[in-house]
Every structure is written in C-alpha cells, then in structure tokens.
Amino acid sequence: MSQAINSEVEKLSDDDVQAIDRLRDAYQRLRNELGRVIVGQATTIEQLSICLFARRHALLMGVPGLAKTLLVSKLAETLSLKFHRIQFTPDLMPMDITGTDILQDTADGRREFQFVKGPIFANIVLADEINRAPPKTQAALLEAMQEQNVTVLGKEFHLEAPFMVLATQNPVEQEGTYPLPEAQLDRFMSLIELDYPSEEEEIQIARTTTGGDLPTLDSLMSAEEIISHQALVRRVPVPDHIYTYAAQLVRRTRPQGTTAPDWLTPLVGWGAGPRAVQNLILGAKSRAALEGSYMVRLEDIQYVAPAVLTHRLITTFAAQAERVSAKDIVKRLVEETPA
Structure with missing residues (x-):
C-alpha cells in the first residue's frame, strides 16, 4: 500500500505542493481574522x-x-x-430571488424591458x-x-x-x-x-x-485566488484504498442492499446515494489541502463523513422512538467500517 500511496503523491507537481502550502497559510490567517x-x-x-x-x-x-x-x-x-x-x-416569489424584467425609459425616449438582477447574483x-x-x-x-x-x-x-x-x-x-x-x-x-x-x-x-462597533476585517483573498484554490483542491491525489473506503461507507447506509449491518436495517428507511461518495471525496480533498496535506488521508474522510451523510439518511419511526438520530448512526458506521 505504501508504494501505491507514494505513486499518488508523486502526481503533484512542485507548483501544486507550493500552492497547497500557500492555501494552508491563507486558511490559518482566515481563521485568525474571523x-x-x-x-x-x-x-x-x-x-x-x-x-x-x-x-x-x-x-x-x-x-x-x-x-x-x-x-x-x-x-x-x-x-x-x-x-x-x-x-x-x-409569500416570497421566485422572481424575488432571480430578478425580473422591468419596463424602463431609454435615453432616446423609447421604452424597453431591462433585466434587474435579484439577490441570487x-x-x-x-x-x-x-x-x-x-x-x-x-x-x-x-x-x-x-x-x-x-x-x-x-x-x-x-x-x-x-x-x-x-x-x-x-x-x-x-x-x-x-x-x-x-x-x-x-x-x-x-x-x-x-x-x-x-x-x-x-x-x-x-x-x-455590547461595546463599540465590530471591527472591520482585513481582506485576505481575491475571487481569482479562491477560484485558483478551488481548482487546486480538485488536483489533490486520492489513494485507491480511500476511494474504496468512501464507497463502502456509503453503501453500508443502504438497508435495501446486502452491505448494511444488521443493526442498521430497522433504523434507516433510505440510505445515501452516489452523490454522497462524490461529496465525501471532495470534502476530504478540501480538508486535506486546508491542513497542508499533499494527499487525502483516511482521517479526512472520517472527519467530513458526519456532515456529508447525516442529512442523507432517512430514519424510521423505530429510530425516532429509540431516540437514535441519523448523526448517531453515521458515527457508529464510521467507527465500524474497516479501514
């Protein structure tokens, strides 16, 4: 496995390694500023x-x-x-979000519709x-x-x-x-x-x-830098065993299949779909980059799993009666799923 992991790490260029270091430092400044x-x-x-x-x-x-x-x-x-x-x-309408066309007078005396952007922009x-x-x-x-x-x-x-x-x-x-x-x-x-x-x-x-006005925070990044960091996150390497672990973890949430543990079947009516695997990997990539890691680690998947999976599980009445939440179920799955 170590050889497989090393080959994954070698896929990062020197520029990407330096970019991850810069992202880690920028993230620490962001936390301190907030x-x-x-x-x-x-x-x-x-x-x-x-x-x-x-x-x-x-x-x-x-x-x-x-x-x-x-x-x-x-x-x-x-x-x-x-x-x-x-x-x-x-009473909020879709146009209150997206915006709408409004009849406006132009400089040459004509009237025409102009689009006024809503707050979604x-x-x-x-x-x-x-x-x-x-x-x-x-x-x-x-x-x-x-x-x-x-x-x-x-x-x-x-x-x-x-x-x-x-x-x-x-x-x-x-x-x-x-x-x-x-x-x-x-x-x-x-x-x-x-x-x-x-x-x-x-x-x-x-x-x-309850004192004076809140301080004005310093601007730490531009939109262009954020877009660059987002592209960098997509390039963070993921070892094959991490992909396997993420897929197995999600598949164990589905009571309809054969991969779910016996204790889960009466507690979950519907499990997470394929989008959960995608978000587990993306979330783990993002956390790894923010932590300054040059590849995704098992702990990155385990860290983002509760936030990614909890709202994707539909618990049964039996779970509600026993006061077992979806978050409790995800926590137990993370603990029991073999690495």
Whole structure:
C-alpha cells in the first residue's frame, strides 16, 4: 500500500505542493481574522471553508442567535466576495430571488424591458430559513445551485464564480414550513450543525457585542485566488484504498442492499446515494489541502463523513422512538467500517 500511496503523491507537481502550502497559510490567517469577531464556532468555520474550497453548498442548522448571518457575512468580507442575504417567507416569489424584467425609459425616449438582477447574483448567498418559502421558490434557488445559471422569461444568465449558497433552517419552529424534500437536501454537500457556546464563550460574546462597533476585517483573498484554490483542491491525489473506503461507507447506509449491518436495517428507511461518495471525496480533498496535506488521508474522510451523510439518511419511526438520530448512526458506521 505504501508504494501505491507514494505513486499518488508523486502526481503533484512542485507548483501544486507550493500552492497547497500557500492555501494552508491563507486558511490559518482566515481563521485568525474571523476570530476577531466570531467567538468560538471554530468547527463551523472549518466546515464552511471545506465547502467553499470544494465548490459546494452547505445547510446550516441551529437555533436563532448563534451568529449564523454574522459568520457568513464576515466570511464574505474577509474573502472580498459579494454577499447577499435572502429572508425566506411564505409569500416570497421566485422572481424575488432571480430578478425580473422591468419596463424602463431609454435615453432616446423609447421604452424597453431591462433585466434587474435579484439577490441570487452574488458570490455568497445566505438563504435564511429556506424551509419557510413554498416549494416553487425553493426550486428557483436550487436550480441556481445546481446549474449556476438563472433562467428568467426564457433567457439564461450565468452566475459569476465563486458561487456558494448557505441555507439555514430553524430546528425549533416547524409549524407552517415547507421542509426540503430529500432530493433537494441531497444537493447540499454538508449539514453544519451549530451548538450553543460554552459559558466562557458566551461571556466573551457579551463583551464583544455590547461595546463599540465590530471591527472591520482585513481582506485576505481575491475571487481569482479562491477560484485558483478551488481548482487546486480538485488536483489533490486520492489513494485507491480511500476511494474504496468512501464507497463502502456509503453503501453500508443502504438497508435495501446486502452491505448494511444488521443493526442498521430497522433504523434507516433510505440510505445515501452516489452523490454522497462524490461529496465525501471532495470534502476530504478540501480538508486535506486546508491542513497542508499533499494527499487525502483516511482521517479526512472520517472527519467530513458526519456532515456529508447525516442529512442523507432517512430514519424510521423505530429510530425516532429509540431516540437514535441519523448523526448517531453515521458515527457508529464510521467507527465500524474497516479501514
């Protein structure tokens, strides 16, 4: 196996090795800069960075007041990216997201339709409480996520790279909401769960936010540099045994097949699909590059597995009755799947 791993590492050029070193240093500066405003949430910052450099989208889950909007806006600020926040409500229409044609007077006295861009035309889009909008509006956003294009009245408009959607869901209030179908949840690479801060962090939050204005963060990267880093992540080598491990881990989540362990069958109604394997590999590549590693390691797959797989498992009533969550199931699968 060591010879196979060495041959994979040799595929990296000297320029790519130096680029990974630069990305690792830039990521450390990014974490330190965000730490001037964001107290705690180190894991959340890492998972957001993994999604960004993997060129994927993420779903944020947490109760109100955990600085989700502040974190995303400050992330865009440090990366010199255009940021828009969309508050999803039951009366939100697709054109409120994508934009629409408006009749305008021209300089020569004529009247013609001109397209006015909606808030989706940004580099980082925060879809706040996405489950409060009806499915038609959700679909307009998800089309842009998948195709990176917007279609309005038969015309296509391309969204500029880098492009990332971060959607939030409130786990407390579910009355009058439209939960995302499983097929649409599958388009998000990661489910990032935010927890309450510790007592020391909560005291620091009170000190930081009840004084003067929050500091303006330094810009650490340009859009062109981010696109270059995203391309670099795709070139990070993956040994064959890592591909095998990722595929076996995902296949063990499917109770319909013969690969699932006996204890999982009564707990899971539907497992993860092939897109989960793709996102496991991409997430592991991104984490490896951010950590300064020149190839994907087993621990990279194991680190991203809970965020990638949890929202792709549909648990049964028996699991809910036993208070076994999808996250618990993924954790046990990671522990039991042979390396």
